Amino acid sequence: MKRDSSVMGRKLLSWGDSGKHRRTFRGLKELKESGIHVKPSTTNNLKNISFYCNYLGKLMIPRLLVDDSMASKFLNLVALEMCPDFKNKFEVTSYLCFMDSLIGSADDVKELRVSGVLHNYLGSDEEVAELFNKMSRDLVPDQKRYFKVTEDIHKYRTNPWTAALAKAYYTHFSRPWTFLAFQAYFSAIQAYFSLPQN
Numbered sequence: 001m002k003r004d005s006s007v008m009g010r011k012l013l014s015w016g017d018s019g020k021h022r023r024t025f026r027g028l029k030e031l032k033e034s035g036i037h038v039k040p041s042t043t044n045n046l047k048n049i050s051f052y053c054n055y056l057g058k059l060m061i062p063r064l065l066v067d068d069s070m071a072s073k074f075l076n077l078v079a080l081e082m083c084p085d086f087k088n089k090f091e092v093t094s095y096l097c098f099m100d101s102l103i104g105s106a107d108d109v110k111e112l113r114v115s116g117v118l119h120n121y122l123g124s125d126e127e128v129a130e131l132f133n134k135m136s137r138d139l140v141p142d143q144k145r146y147f148k149v150t151e152d153i154h155k156y157r158t159n160p161w162t163a164a165l166a167k168a169y170y171t172h173f174s175r176p177w178t179f180l181a182f183q184a185y186f187s188a189i190q191a192y193f194s195l196p197q198n
Contacts, residue, residue, distance in 0.1 A: 027104030028111045034157045035166025038115045046095040051152040055165055066128050067121040071135055078139065094145035100136035103129050
């Protein structure tokens with residue numbers, strides 16, 4: 001199912017629409033439940049959003065300062081990208097749409113804030129969520145900009161092994177003390193079996 005949109009004469013597809021299946025998610029909470037953690041990127045370049053996977057997934061996002069002037073700066077850059085004479089790849093538009101796909105509620109903003117990706121000088125987390133939802137309304141991203149990231153997230157989330165590992169982690173080890181207790185238990189078992197048997 002494809003949703004075509006036209007922006008200044010360009011035809012763009014919705015996020016990650018490859019014709020086979022859509023790679024969608026409804027906020028950071030859903031990604032976190034899948035075992036994906038958000039970490040700040042090493043640079044502040046909006047293009048440097050990446051996804052890495054070892055046992056748990058890591059979504060690397062550049063740090064962002066949210067204050068009273070952020071919305072006007074981003075919307076002015078979006079307006080510049082829409083100019084027909086300005087050759088570009090809709091980088092700011094794509095960034096705002098990607099961030100909007102991550103931010104569905106105040107809980108998602110809190111997750112970004114706690115992880116060190118977002119610094120909120122605007123007010124409440126709810127205000128930041130509403131701001132991103134308003135800024136990205138009616139914007140159509142360049143589908144290729146973050147396609148690899150969304151594709152990798154989709155592959156990670158649909159892999160049954162990573163899903164089982166993430167579920168076990170969040171069910172049994174979501175608090176540090178439970179992991180330490182589990183580690184102590186395994187150490188005791190290992191010590192018991194390493195003793196000479198008489």
